[in-house]
Amino acid sequence: MHISTTTVSLTVEDVAASRDFFVAHFGYQVTAEADGFAALSRTDAAADLVLLARGIEVLPPEQRDQRAQGLILAFTVTGIEAEEKRLRGEGAPITMPLREEPWGERLFQTTDPNGVVVQLVEWTSPNAD
Template sequence: MRFVNPIPFVRDIAASTAFYRDVLGLSVTADHGPFVMFEGNFTIHDGAALASTVWGERAGTDDAGPYGRRNLLLYFEDDDIDACFARLKDRVPLIHGLNEQPWGQRVFRFYDPDGHAVEIGEPMP
């Protein structure tokens, strides 16, 4: 057995695909309509469709609140964290700017269109 990837629920698959592809610069490796796979084993799925598939109902997907609930962090790395931050800082809703964490890694965090927290950090040695 091996872990493959988390699959965040999204409200608007087209808008979220555009965000991860056009804003963050991830390459789409497969587009299956209600779910889209990106390089690095990152996948998003239309929330209502996935709820129906998993639980056989739409319960919990019709509320107006965001899917992001401050209980999941989507983590990415970039070899040039300074250039990455400069490219994204005005294009995403920042949680905080580039700063050094207690363990010595520099990261910045922001929200995706569904309110999921996203972190981009420099690789750790």
């Protein structure tokens, strides 16, 4: 098997709100769009995103009323302090401030208008005790 692209599909109430959030704050570009649907991509290694309106008929009946929740969309970055400052400056809600875990993970979170949690992570050396 050869995987050429990774795509995360998120079912949300307001496709336009999530689309605009990812375009404005994370540099995604719209590659396809229709009523209740938007496909987003970047030119780097980030996963592509598909946003589907809750209730859209392309989903199997048992999935139509579900929405993205209980997941974290994590992006590994460099220069995490600058990214947090940039997102704050752009008005993106920082829903978990920058912190460092003892295992060497520096992270913070923002949340899109539909409740999709986006976590930015930068890995460092674990703290020595």
